Amino acid sequence: RKEVEQDPGPFNVPEGATVAFNCTYSNSASQSFFWYRQDCRKEPKLLMSVYSSGNEDGRFTAQLNRASQYISLLIRDSKLSDSATYLCVVNGGYSTLTFGKGTMLLVSP
Amino acid sequence: NAGVTQTPKFRILKIGQSMTLQCTQDMNHNYMYWYRQDPGMGLKLIYYSVGAGITDKGEVPNGYNVSRSTTEDFPLRLELAAPSQTSVYFCASSGAGLAGEIDTQYFGPGTRLTVL
Numbered sequence: 001r002k003e004v005e006q007d008p009g010p011f012n013v014p015e016g017a018t019v020a021f022n023c024t025y026s027n028s029a030s031q032s033f034f035w036y037r038q039d040c041r042k043e044p045k046l047l048m049s050v051y052s053s054g055n056e057d058g059r060f061t062a063q064l065n066r067a068s069q070y071i072s073l074l075i076r077d078s079k080l081s082d083s084a085t086y087l088c089v090v091n092g093g094y095s096t097l098t099f100g101k102g103t104m105l106l107v108s109p
Numbered sequence: 110n111a112g113v114t115q116t117p118k119f120r121i122l123k124i125g126q127s128m129t130l131q132c133t134q135d136m137n138h139n140y141m142y143w144y145r146q147d148p149g150m151g152l153k154l155i156y157y158s159v160g161a162g163i164t165d166k167g168e169v170p171n172g173y174n175v176s177r178s179t180t181e182d183f184p185l186r187l188e189l190a191a192p193s194q195t196s197v198y199f200c201a202s203s204g205a206g207l208a209g210e211i212d213t214q215y216f217g218p219g220t221r222l223t224v225l
Contacts, residue, residue, distance in 0.1 A: 031210065043199055043216035044152070087151075094210050095140060095159050096167070097203075101151035 003027065004100035006088050012106045017078045021103045023088030024070045032091040033064055035073050037084045038102065044087055047073075078107045111135050113217035115200050121223045122190040130185040130220050132200030140203040140211055141183040143167075143175065145196040146219075152199065158183055190224045197221050 006023045013019050025033075033050035048055065050062040050071055061074040071088055085102040092098035116131045134141065143155040144167075154167030158177040172194060174186040183202075187194060200217040 032206070032212070034213065041197075043219050045216070046213050049213065089214075091211055095165075096142075096154060096157060097211060097214055099152045 003092060003098045004088055004090050006086075006100040006103045008101060008103060010104040010106050012108065013078050014108055015078055015080060017107075018074065018076045019078060019105065020075075021073045021086055021088075021105075022070055023072070023100055023103075024068075025088075025090045025098075026069070027090065027092065027098075028066075028069060030090045030092075032097070033062075033071050034089040034097070035060075035062055035071075036087040036089055036099070038087055039084050044099070047086070075105075078105075080107050080109065083107045113200055113202050113215050115198075115217035115220050117220060118218065119221045121225060122187075123225060124190060124192065126190050127186070127188050128190070128222075130187070130198055130200075130222075132183045132185065132217060133181050134183075134200075134202040134215075135181065136202060136204065136215065137180060138202035138204050138215075139180065140205070140214075141177065142201040142203070142214065143173070143183070143185045144199045144201065145169065145194075146199060147196050155185065155198075187222075192224050195222060195224045 035047040036044040037047045038044040054063045059076045063072045087102045088100040113134045142157045144152040156175040158164045198220045201214040203214045
């Protein structure tokens with residue numbers, strides 16, 4: 001089983017749609033979880049951390065299910081500017097993070 | 110606050126040449142990292158450092174070397190460049206959580222390297 005697995009997509013959605021991404025991780029000892037966003041040919045940027053109780057930041061909601069070892073990201077009211085690749089990130093050890101290969105989102109007018 | 114800076118932004122090397130990719134962070138982070146990202150692929154960890162004077166290999170260290178003489182700087186050295194090293198190289202840094210574990214990583218803008 002890969003350390004962090006994501007559906008590569010692309011997910012094609014119209015503006016205003018709600019879209020959800022899931023990610024599974026293999027290391028049951030992982031304690032830190034993040035969603036990053038990467039625009040084409042740009043560096044990854046933190047979108048949000050993921051907490052055990054779930055957390056929301058505007059149109060974005062992240063959930064963590066430790067028992068099933070998966071993380072989700074929900075985007076409501078999608079904007080054209082949300083088009084990007086979304087990276088699921090889990091701490092792979094005490095000092096390193098493991099990045100998934102990403103899920104591509106394309107939002108169309 | 111510049112965050113993580115990388116130079117150069119672009120470079121073309123001939124096979125067998127060497128170069129150093131520079132990375133500097135001004136956030137006083139202990140943890141620093143070098144990744145490479147090939148087109149359409151995920152990030153692969155090359156080397157990392159948990160503090161000045163301490164470095165360790167990541168997933169794909171062959172063909173690269175690093176040093177960490179200061180908290181701020183973490184240069185990546187390519188010796189005898191090969192076409193397989195054509196990639197985008199990202200440097201990142203991270204602070205530590207309450208228990209000293211890795212926290213959010215912040216990335217530099219990347220260096221686009223082509224080896225011909």
